[in-house]
Amino acid sequence: MNNALLEIKNLKTSFRIRDDYYAAVDDVSLTVNKNEVLAIVGESGSGKSALAFSVMGLHNRAKIEGNIYFKDHDLANLPANKLNKLRGDDMAMIFQDPLTALNPLMTIEEQIAETLLLHHKNLSKKKRREKVIDLLNQVGIPRPEHTCDQFPHELSGGMRQRVIIAIAIANDPELLIADEPTTALDVTIQAQILDLINDLKENMNAGIVLITHDLGVVAEMADRVAVMYAGQIVEIADVHTLFANPRHPYTRSLLHSIPNIDGGNDKLHVIQGIVPPLHKLPREGCRFAARIPWIDTSAHETNPELHEIKPGHFVRCTCHNQFYFPDEKKKEEQADGIS
Amino acid sequence: MWKFIVRRLLITLPQIVLLSILVFVMAQMMPGDALTGLIDPNIDPAAIEEQREKMGLNDPWYIQYGDWISSALQGDLGQSFRFKMPVTDLVEQRLINSFWLGLVTLIFTYIIAIPLGITSGRYNDTMRDQLITGYTYIGFATPLFIFALVMLWVGGFQLGWFPTGGSVAPGLEPGTFEYALSKFQHLLLPGLSMALITTVNTVQYLRSEIIDTKQKDFIVTARAKGASESRVYNRHILRNSLLPIAAYFGFEITGLIGGTVFIETIYSYPGMGLLFMDSVLQRDYSVVTAVVLLFGIASILGALLSDIILSLVDPRIRIK
Amino acid sequence: MGFLEVNDLKVHFPIRGGILNRKIGAIRAVDGVSFSIEEGKTYGLVGESGSGKTTTGRAIIGLNHITSGQVMFEGKDLTSKKSKTQHVRKDIQMIFQDPYSSLNAKKRVLDIVAEPLRNYEKLTKIEEKLRVQELLEQVGLNPESILKYPHEFSGGQRQRIGIARAIALKPKLIIADEPVSALDVSVQAQVLNFMQEIQKELNLTYLFISHDLGIVKHMCDDIGIMYKGRYVEEGTKQDIFNNPQHIYTKRLVAAIPDIDPQNRQKQKHLRDEVQMEYQQYYNDYFDNEGLAYRLRNISDSHLVALPEKG
Numbered sequence: 031m032n033n034a035l036l037e038i039k040n041l042k043t044s045f046r047i048r049d050d051y052y053a054a055v056d057d058v059s060l061t062v063n064k065n066e067v068l069a070i071v072g073e074s075g076s077g078k079s080a081l082a083f084s085v086m087g088l089h090n091r092a093k094i095e096g097n098i099y100f101k102d103h104d105l106a107n108l109p110a111n112k113l114n115k116l117r118g119d120d121m122a123m124i125f126q127d128p129l130t131a132l133n134p135l136m137t138i139e140e141q142i143a144e145t146l147l148l149h150h151k152n153l154s155k156k157k158r159r160e161k162v163i164d165l166l167n168q169v170g171i172p173r174p175e176h177t178c179d180q181f182p183h184e185l186s187g188g189m190r191q192r193v194i195i196a197i198a199i200a201n202d203p204e205l206l207i208a209d210e211p212t213t214a215l216d217v218t219i220q221a222q223i224l225d226l227i228n229d230l231k232e233n234m235n236a237g238i239v240l241i242t243h244d245l246g247v248v249a250e251m252a253d254r255v256a257v258m259y260a261g262q263i264v265e266i267a268d269v270h271t272l273f274a275n276p277r278h279p280y281t282r283s284l285l286h287s288i289p290n291i292d293g294g295n296d297k298l299h300v301i302q303g304i305v306p307p308l309h310k311l312p313r314e315g316c317r318f319a320a321r322i323p324w325i326d327t328s329a330h331e332t333n334p335e336l337h338e339i340k341p342g343h344f345v346r347c348t349c350h351n352q353f354y355f356p357d358e359k360k361k362e363e364q365a366d367g368i369s
Numbered sequence: 370m371w372k373f374i375v376r377r378l379l380i381t382l383p384q385i386v387l388l389s390i391l392v393f394v395m396a397q398m399m400p401g402d403a404l405t406g407l408i409d410p411n412i413d414p415a416a417i418e419e420q421r422e423k424m425g426l427n428d429p430w431y432i433q434y435g436d437w438i439s440s441a442l443q444g445d446l447g448q449s450f451r452f453k454m455p456v457t458d459l460v461e462q463r464l465i466n467s468f469w470l471g472l473v474t475l476i477f478t479y480i481i482a483i484p485l486g487i488t489s490g491r492y493n494d495t496m497r498d499q500l501i502t503g504y505t506y507i508g509f510a511t512p513l514f515i516f517a518l519v520m521l522w523v524g525g526f527q528l529g530w531f532p533t534g535g536s537v538a539p540g541l542e543p544g545t546f547e548y549a550l551s552k553f554q555h556l557l558l559p560g561l562s563m564a565l566i567t568t569v570n571t572v573q574y575l576r577s578e579i580i581d582t583k584q585k586d587f588i589v590t591a592r593a594k595g596a597s598e599s600r601v602y603n604r605h606i607l608r609n610s611l612l613p614i615a616a617y618f619g620f621e622i623t624g625l626i627g628g629t630v631f632i633e634t635i636y637s638y639p640g641m642g643l644l645f646m647d648s649v650l651q652r653d654y655s656v657v658t659a660v661v662l663l664f665g666i667a668s669i670l671g672a673l674l675s676d677i678i679l680s681l682v683d684p685r686i687r688i689k
Numbered sequence: 690m691g692f693l694e695v696n697d698l699k700v701h702f703p704i705r706g707g708i709l710n711r712k713i714g715a716i717r718a719v720d721g722v723s724f725s726i727e728e729g730k731t732y733g734l735v736g737e738s739g740s741g742k743t744t745t746g747r748a749i750i751g752l753n754h755i756t757s758g759q760v761m762f763e764g765k766d767l768t769s770k771k772s773k774t775q776h777v778r779k780d781i782q783m784i785f786q787d788p789y790s791s792l793n794a795k796k797r798v799l800d801i802v803a804e805p806l807r808n809y810e811k812l813t814k815i816e817e818k819l820r821v822q823e824l825l826e827q828v829g830l831n832p833e834s835i836l837k838y839p840h841e842f843s844g845g846q847r848q849r850i851g852i853a854r855a856i857a858l859k860p861k862l863i864i865a866d867e868p869v870s871a872l873d874v875s876v877q878a879q880v881l882n883f884m885q886e887i888q889k890e891l892n893l894t895y896l897f898i899s900h901d902l903g904i905v906k907h908m909c910d911d912i913g914i915m916y917k918g919r920y921v922e923e924g925t926k927q928d929i930f931n932n933p934q935h936i937y938t939k940r941l942v943a944a945i946p947d948i949d950p951q952n953r954q955k956q957k958h959l960r961d962e963v964q965m966e967y968q969q970y971y972n973d974y975f976d977n978e979g980l981a982y983r984l985r986n987i988s989d990s991h992l993v994a995l996p997e998k999g
Contacts (some may be wrong), residue, residue, distance in 0.1 A: 073873035088589055110598065118595030125593075130586035135609055135684060144604075145594040181684040187738075197594065216737035217900060221944035221960055228957075243874060246903075246946025250953055269950045287878035288948065289907030297885070298878035298907070304843045305873075 035237040036062040036085070036205055041096035041106070043077075043084045045308065051093050052308045054080040056261035058096075062205065067231065067238045069252035069269070071245065071284075075305040077261040078241045082207045085239075086123050087113045100205065119149040121205040122198035124227075127214045128190035132182040138193055139178040142166075145200045165196040170226060188219035192226070199230060207239045212247065224251060245288060249273060254342075257281045260305060260317040263336065267343040277345040279325070279353040280318050286355065299355065316347040324356055325349055373680050381673050388665040389441075393434050396658040441662075447655035451648070456659045459644070464663070466536050467640035470633070471625050473556045477564030478621065482571035482614075489572065490579025490610070491602060501572065508569030513562075514631040520562040521635060531558040534637040559636040563628045570624070574617065578610035585609075612682050619675030623668040691725030691761070692894055693749070693862055698722045698758035700741070700748045718744040720918035720980070721758070726911075728861070731888070731895040733909030733926075735902060735941070741918040742898050746864045749896070750783050762862070779809050782855040786867040788847035792839040798825070798850055799835040805857045824853040829883065845876035849883065856887065864896045869904065881908060902945050906930060911990075914938050919981040921974075924991035934993040936974045937981075939963045 038060040044051035055077045062068050072078045083089050085098055087105060098105035101120060105113065122145075125131040132141055142162045146153055153161070159178065166174035169192040182190055191211065198206060208227065212220035224247065231238060240251055248255055248269065255272045257265040257280065265278040276282045286299035303321045311317065316330035334347035428436075440446075446456035489501040525533035532538065536555050541548040582588065583606055591605045629642035637643065641660055648656035699722075701715040719741040726732040736742040747753040749760050751767070760767040765777055782805070785791035792801055802821045806812060812820065822832035828849040830842075839847055848868060855863055865884070869877040881904065887893060899905050905912060906926060913923040914937065922935040933939045943963045947956045973996070976982060981994040 073875060086593055088592055114595045114597050116595070117593055123593045125586060125590060127586060131590045133587040133591070133605055133609065135612065141590075144591070144596070148595045148600075183685050194590070197590070217902070217944040218737065218940050221946075224946075225957070225960070244946070245874070246948055249948050249950045250946045250956065252950075273948070273950050284874055285948075287875050289878075289881070289903050297882050300879045300882060301875040304845070304876075 033063045034061045035064045035100070036060075036239075037097075037099040038081075038085070039097040039099070041081070041084060041094070041098060043080050043089065044093040044095075045080075046091065046093075047309045050309070052311070054092075054261055054308055055084060056311075056313075058258075058261075058263055060256060060263065060266075062237045062239055064204070064237050065231075065235060066253040067240055067251055069240045069242060069248040069255045070258060071242060071248055071255060072258035073243055073284075073305060075260070075308070076258040078258050079209055081258070082123070082209050082239065082241050085205075086117060086121065086207060088123075115149075118145045118197075118203075119201045120203055121207070122201070122203040124191075124195055124198045124206065124208040124211045126210040128187050128194055129214065131194055132190060134182055137179055137181060138162075138166075138185075141182075142193065142197050142200060145197050149201050161200075162196075165200055166193075168199070168230070169193070169196045170222075171196075187215055188222065191215060191219075191223055195223070195226065195230075199234065202234065202236075204236050205239070206234070206236050207241070209241045210243070211240075213242070213244070220247075227251070245285065257284070260311050262317060262346060263344075264318065264346045265344065266336070271340070271343055277339065277343070277350045278318075278347075279322050279350060282353065282355075283321075316349055318347070319349070322349070322353065325353055329353075374677055377673060377676050377680075381669060384669050385666055388669065389438055389662060390434065392658055392662045392665060393437060394430070395661075396654060397430060397433075399654060441659075446659040449648075449653055449656045451651050451653045451656075456655050459656065460641070460659060460663065463639060463641050463644045466638065467629055467633070467642065469552070470556055470560060470629060470638065470640055471622070473560035474563045474567070474625060474628070475621060477560050478568040478571060481564060481568045482575060483611075485568075486572045486575025486614075487579065487607065490576040490583070491606075493576070493580050498576075502576070505569040505572050508566050511566060513566050513628055514635060516566055517559070517562045517632055517635045520558060520565075524558050531555075536639050555638070559632045559638055563625070563632045567621075567624055567628055571614065571617070571621070575610060575614055578613055579606055582606045582610045612679075615682055616675050616679035618678060619671040619673065622671035622674070626664050626667060692728040692763060693896070694725040694759075694761040695745075695749065696723050696759040696761070698745065698748060698760065699756040700744050700753050701756040717918050718753075719748060722913075722915070722918075722920055723984075724913050724920070724923060726862075726894055726896060728894050729888075729892050730910045731897050731908050733905040733912040734896060734898045734915065735900065735905055735912060736915035737900055737941075739917070740915040742900075742915050743866055745915070746783070746866050746896060746898050750781050750864055751778060752783075779805075779858050780861045782858065782860040782863050784848075784851050784855050784863060784865040784868045787871045788844050788851055789871065791851060792847060794839055797836050797838060801839070801850060802835075802853045802857055805854060809858055820857070821853075824857055825850075827856070827887070828853045843876070844872050845879050848872065848876075848880050852880075852883070852887070856891065856893075859891065860893070862894045862896065864898070866898045867900070868897075870899070870901065877904075884908070902930075902941060914941065917980055919994065920984055920992075921981045921994045922992065923984060924988075928988070928991040932991070934987060934991070935981075935995070936963070936967050936970065940967060 038058060041055055041058045042053050043055040044053045058077075058081060060068070070078045070081065080089070080092075084092070084094055085100075085105060087108070094106050096106055100116070103112065103116065105116075108116075132138075136144075139159060139162050142165060143158045146158050146161055162178060163174040166177055171177050171189060171192055177185070177189075177193075182193075185193065191214075195211075211227065212223050215223060227238070228251065240247070242248060252269045254266065254268050256263050257272075257278065259280045265272070265276070265281045272281065273285070276285055280301075283299060283301045287301060289298060301321055302323065306312070306320075312320070315332060316334045319325070319327065319330050329349040329352040331348050336344040336346050337348070338344050444457050446460070448454070449456050449459050452459055485501050485504075489498045492498050521533060524531045532551075532555050536552060537548060538551040538555075541551055588601060588605055591601050596604070626642075629640060630645055631642070632638065633640045633642035634646045641663065644656065645660045645664075647653070648660065698719055699717070700719040701717050703712040704714040704716060705712055722741070722745055724732070734742045734745060744753055748755050749767070755768055758768070762777060762781065767777060799818065799821050802824055803817050806817060806820060818835065821835055825832045825835065830846060830849055830853070834841075839850065842850065868884070869880050872880060884895070885908070888895065895908070897905065897908055909926060911923070911925055912929045914921050914929065914935070916937050922929065922933065922938045929938060930942060933942050940963055943956075943960045947953070974981070974994075976996075982996045984992040984994050986992050
């Protein structure tokens with residue numbers, strides 16, 4: 031049985047900088063299955079948001095190559111009117127900043143009802159309102175009838191994010207893309223929103239793509255994880271494997287650089303150098319090589335590809351086989367010295 | 370919201386009082402007074418002085434101001450020495466004429482500004498947009514009085530499509546259809562001339578509002594809902610961009626006042642602007658004072674109107 | 690006598706309203722906060738948006754008007770008129786949250802970093818340039834880059850420029866307001882490490898304002914938790930993380946995502962439990978206005994806002 035809901039094949043999304051196009055998403059292939067949360071992790075500039083926007087067709091002036099298969103359609107080559115039938119209905123998106131993602135001049139009811147209206151034209155006004163109230167209930171808004179007639183500025187950030195989620199789930203989408211859904215929120219609110227998405231997942235029977243930079247959020251939410259660096263996927267694995275046995279140097283460095291919650295004022299690991307800007311990305315060889323200069327250049331592949339090292343666990347380039355942290359090496363040497 | 374409006378009105382009152390004092394003091398500082406134009410230079414200066422005393426012209430300024438403002442409130446703005454009639458009567462007809470001219474100009478302004486602004490903002494940095502912004506730059510650079518002269522020469526004299534002066538053809542009976550039509554014809558050319566120049570502000574304003582709104586996050590939300598491009602524009606971008614334009618409406622009125630002075634002079638259209646020019650040139654002080662006061666009040670009311678419109682259309686203010 | 694002592698600090702902002710726009714009430718952004726910091730330590734001030742943590746920091750440095758209360762720095766009262774002299778202020782500097790907007794984009798690095806020097810010290814052009822280069826070197830930036838503009842640097846580098854500016858006058862206390870929340874994880878590590886390094890080097894004291902408990906735990910010795918302008922709990926790092934007493938602290942601690950996916954169920958369970966407790970015993974922790982009670986000692990170092998028993 032084919033369980034795939036969304037299949038991205040060799041996707042390349044390029045933006046124009048001055049006179050040339052530069053790929054922010056560079057040859058990405060991914061599958062999202064029904065009933066799973068796939069997390070896409072990366073820092074700013076990794077291309078994770080550009081990937082999400084490509085799937086939803088929300089880029090204005092980008093060049094998109096490759097294929098995005100969803101429900102017998104290729105989203106990468108779909109005319110606008112057909113795309114609009116899918117957006118908000120079969121696939122929906124939750125945005126990062128609840129303070130700006132709602133129209134300040136429309137009531138909450140109007141904004142949620144709009145997405146109902148667009149895909150169910152024959153729904154009466156009364157039915158729409160009922161459905162809106164029902165949705166607000168589902169996302170845990172305390173007084174839905176009252177909130178309906180309010181404007182966004184009258185709600186707190188957490189409440190607005192719930193409204194945005196209500197808009198996204200209004201038509202029971204099969205694919206839900208959440209782009210940093212909790213980054214702009216306070217920790218306790220973040221926990222509530224994550225729990226809400228988790229609860230919805232069980233009832234919705236949807237595939238969820240969770241875009242985030244927060245590894246804690248990934249650990250709590252994801253079934254599978256794809257790590258992106260400089261426009262490419264560098265590692266894919268199920269969540270337990272990724273946290274227990276990360277392979278790619280970038281994944282390992284990221285996990286290494288977050289403060290250990292068990293305390294200790296030890297020095298944090300710092301990844302050398304910076305993520306190069308889009309127009310200066312190296313397009314050949316291992317893109318992470320410059321950040322781990324102590325690793326011998328022969329460790330990298332000339333044309334790094336994703337290798338399946340265990341079923342379902344993919345790692346790009348061969349450099350992970352020889353990777354070690356500089357302080358680990360020191361420890362080894364010390365150990366050698368003692369013995 | 371009513372609180373906001375009441376508060377706004379309360380601010381307007383002292384503004385108008387302050388304005389009237391300012392206008393009065395300026396009038397006082399002008400050489401000559403109400404008597405200067407009335408009297409024969411051959412009369413004995415002592416007699417003039419006596420007359421002055423009688424008219425209260427030697428009183429301290431605040432008493433004179435009190436007299437002036439109390440009679441102004443009763444509708445007495447003094448006598449025009451040139452027209453030899455009460456200023457109030459003189460102003461009344463002119464005010465009505467100027468009102469019509471202003472209205473026609475505003476209608477033209479928006480008829481031009483809204484489609485141009487929308488096109489320019491929606492298709493920014495295309496050929497169409499460049500043509501429209503090109504027009505706005507020309508509009509910014511062209512002095513109104515020169516443009517109005519050119520329009521008068523082309524539309525009035527060369528092509529002969531429009532009347533070249535006055536507010537109505539002579540010999541028509543007020544109240545008849547011909548009279549109204551003639552009135553309207555007299556408004557078209559001055560209104561259009563002024564609108565073509567003053568509208569460029571609004572075009573630019575609307576253009577930048579639309580470009581700004583286009584990039585807002587909630588537009589992405591609307592697209593993600595599956596709204597078509599036309600719906601995104603009509604329901605979200607336009608609605609949100611027109612709001613500041615609506616609020617700008619009051620200030621538009623203020624802007625008209627300066628324009629009418631030129632336009633009415635060039636088209637010899639008997640409105641407040643022409644009256645102002647004539648009175649200044651003729652040193653008809655009581656009229657100048659009255660006209661300046663009315664212009665000032667119109668500006669203040671324009672700003673008031675803008676704020677009230679904004680409070681009505683923007684929910685973020687409406688709530689307070 | 691502590692190094693920095695804050696006593697019953699209150700910062701109220703007026704609410705205006707009515708037809709005449711008169712003051713009709715006050716937002717009690719900071720409502721009776723007291724704490725003290727020892728020299729060379731890092732004190733974490735934690736809370737969510739609207740808790741008053743940033744306002745507290747800004748009030749100490751003089752960016753917010755203090756309604757009442759006292760701020761004592763090395764025994765000098767910063768709130769009294771007399772000591773509003775510049776020399777005390779010079780010992781306290783601030784690092785801001787957003788490295789993208791807190792630096793003037795139109796100024797060169799030289800001018801940005803030299804600004805405090807120009808305010809307090811009279812240096813010749815050459816001396817100034819040397820000092821700035823020295824400072825840039827200290828924060829790990831290329832001293833040659835003094836003529837560059839902020840946009841030519843990455844986020845982490847920009848935050849270092851902000852730090853260079855803050856340490857230019859050799860301050861004793863630095864108030865760091867969410868210094869890494871706008872940065873990526875790897876850059877965050879860089880800045881945090883660096884802050885610890887210069888702390889040792891210059892014997893700095895930090896007031897570290899943050900909403901991120903993970904980072905606070907990593908950086909701080911003592912921690913104060915704020916909620917709606919008041920303290921709900923204060924203690925050492927161990928007190929707060931191993932033995933949280935106030936329900937709000939418990940909620941915060943429970944809300945931190947666990948980095949180990951194995952603990953997912955456990956974590957969810959813990960959160961549900963805390964949420965139950967929160968709903969059930971809310972009235973035991975907050976007064977009629979939903980504000981925290983006064984702090985009471987439960988051990989030498991550990992204070993919790995609980996009602997008087999009786």
